[in-house]
Amino acid sequence: MKQPHRIDSESPASPLADGVGAIRSRGTVLEVLLAFLKLGLTSFGGPVAHLGYFRAEFVERRGWLDDKSYSDLVALCQFLPGPASSQVGIALGLGRAGWGGAMAAWVGFTLPSAMALILFAAGVTQWAALSHSGAVHGLKVVAVAVVAQAVWGMARSLCPDRLRAGVAVVAALLVLAVPAAVGQIGAIIVGGVVGRWVLTLGHLPPAQHRDYGVSKVTGAILLGLFIVLLAVLPMVAAAVHSPALSVLAKFYQAGALVFGGGHVVLPLLQAGVVPSGLVSNDVLLAGYGAAQAVPGPLFTFAAYLGAVMPSPFGGWIGGLALLLAIFIPAFLLVVGALPYWESLRQRDGVQRAMAGVNAAVVGVLVAALYDPVWTSAIHSRADFGLALAAFGLLVYARLSPVLVVLLSAVAGLMFAA
Structure with a gap:
């Protein structure tokens, strides 16, 4: 399996400067988990809002990737069946910390709401009148x-x-x-x-994509x-x-x-x-x-x-x-x-x-x-x-x-x- 291309975003030759958008640096699984756990606890408003939160957090604040790479990733996930915002999160975690990062991104973003709904289900099950x-x-x-x-x-x-x-x-x-x-x-x-x-x-123009x-x-x-x-x-x-x-x-x-x-x-x-x-x-x-x-x-x-x-x-x-x-x-x-x-x-x-x-x-x-x-x-x-x-x-x-x-x-x- 190929490893993601590593590059220093501060370098003048950085792809972040020319729009290709390689990964700025490798991170840890824990870093990815904590970043997505914060979003999993605060990202209200549905998938469109989630994508906005992701851009603010990972493009603007943390600089994990550039705007072009992020937009390209969003386009892919909207093209595929499934939950687009979760798929974007999985890919972001993959690019940052490999397979462990992909799982950490999903866990952090998904478990808070899943646990809340399971607790609500427990209430509905225990108290039928509810x-x-x-x-x-x-x-x-x-x-x-x-x-x-x-x-x-x-x-x-x-x-x-x-x-x-x-x-x-x-x-x-x-x-x-x-x-x-x-x-x-x-x-x-x-x-x-x-x-x-x-x-x-219309036919879509060709584009250059980052390596995950x-x-x-x-x-x-x-x-x-x-x-x-x-x-x-x-x-x-x-x-x-x-x-x-x-x-x-x-x-x-x-x-x-x-x-x-x-x-x-x-x-x-x-x-x-x-x-x-x-x-x-x-x-x-x-x-x-x-x-x-x-x-x-x-x-x-x-x-x-x-x-x-x-x-x-x-x-x-x-x-x-x-x-x-x-x-x-x-x-x-x-x-x-x-x-x-x-x-x-x-x-x-x-x-x-x-x-x-x-x-x-x-x-x-x-x-x-x-x-x-x-x-x-x-x-x-x-x-x-x-x-x-x-x-x-x-x-x-x-x-x-x-x-x-x-x-x-x-x-x-x-x-x-």
């Missing part, structure tokens, strides 16, 4: 506003023309007609096929492992009739196929756990609302679901098991793709297919906004008014999601009283 309380109903209602905000923003950026808007509509109709994981995956595949063969996009110390052989092994697990896990689960392995396969599949950010993981996970009776819609949406009030990546919602599930999951073991299952694809993809990024981004067909996939993702999220989010949360005019107010506070007043979630929980208590 899931039917006014505060939890307020969390379910605010989920309507959060998903609506995601649809609003994603539609504007990912469906800029009639063709992609049409792909989104067809995807939504397909998911509503086939309300299961197969409908959602089918919609994403249809979007990719339409984009590949019908869309017209991952050889093409290592990258190929990781990408191959990603594909093998995606294909084999469901078949093995079916062959051995293992409910636990089936759940792990569904969460791995969700982590491997989610395009467009953490909000899109909701419909895939809902289709994986609600129809089978592992988790009720009410409990699922309560956790999703709570996930808006904690820092870090939204994919840690998987830890909440694992903690509220019945045996063999449940509690800390179940939460951490499903947390790993949903994040493993992100790790394999981003590290495996780094040495191939230039050739990937230069393929016009890949770019067109991804544009179609992103449009289909908007449709998948539209369908989820109706079922299960709307149907499980909006039961009265008061509920609709609260959801509308929360949407206005998020989109137009631009209040922090944490504050909006807390206000909605208080409003839910007041309505119940």
Whole structure:
């Protein structure tokens, strides 16, 4: 395996001065862990905000890489399925302190929110009345506003023309007609096929990329492992009739196929756990609302679901098991793709297919906004008014999601009283 290129950023010949952006110096695993732990405790606001925090911390304050290298890394992680901000963090840790740094970055950024959601799940499990309380109903209602905000923003950026808007509509109709994981995956595949063969996009200019110390052989092994697990896990689960392995396969599949950010993981996970009776819609949406009030990546919602599930999951073991299952694809993809990024981004067909996939993702999220989010949360005019107010506070007043979630929980208590 190649080692990352080392260079002194103060040297006049430093690539940091000419935009190539090699690593300034090697760091330690502990340094990476502490840096990302701080962000894991304070990074509220979703993936876009996370990327802003990362830039301020690692480009401006610490100087681990330059702006061009950071922008290039963000582009790669938005191109790949999975949680973009977590993948950027994994790559930053890899570049700073090797494989240990990649793991330290993920642990530091992910565990604070995962632990908070597992604790919330413990409360829901121990006190069954909590899931039917006014505060939890307020969390379910605010989920309507959060998903609506995601649809609003994603539609504007990912469906800029009639063709992609049409792909989104067809995807939504397909998911509503086939309300299961197969409908959602089918919609994403249809979007990719339409984009590949019908869309017209401009060719991207070539660019120079920094070396993260991952050889093409290592990258190929990781990408191959990603594909093998995606294909084999469901078949093995079916062959051995293992409910636990089936759940792990569904969460791995969700982590491997989610395009467009953490909000899109909701419909895939809902289709994986609600129809089978592992988790009720009410409990699922309560956790999703709570996930808006904690820092870090939204994919840690998987830890909440694992903690509220019945045996063999449940509690800390179940939460951490499903947390790993949903994040493993992100790790394999981003590290495996780094040495191939230039050739990937230069393929016009890949770019067109991804544009179609992103449009289909908007449709998948539209369908989820109706079922299960709307149907499980909006039961009265008061509920609709609260959801509308929360949407206005998020989109137009631009209040922090944490504050909006807390206000909605208080409003839910007041309505119940």
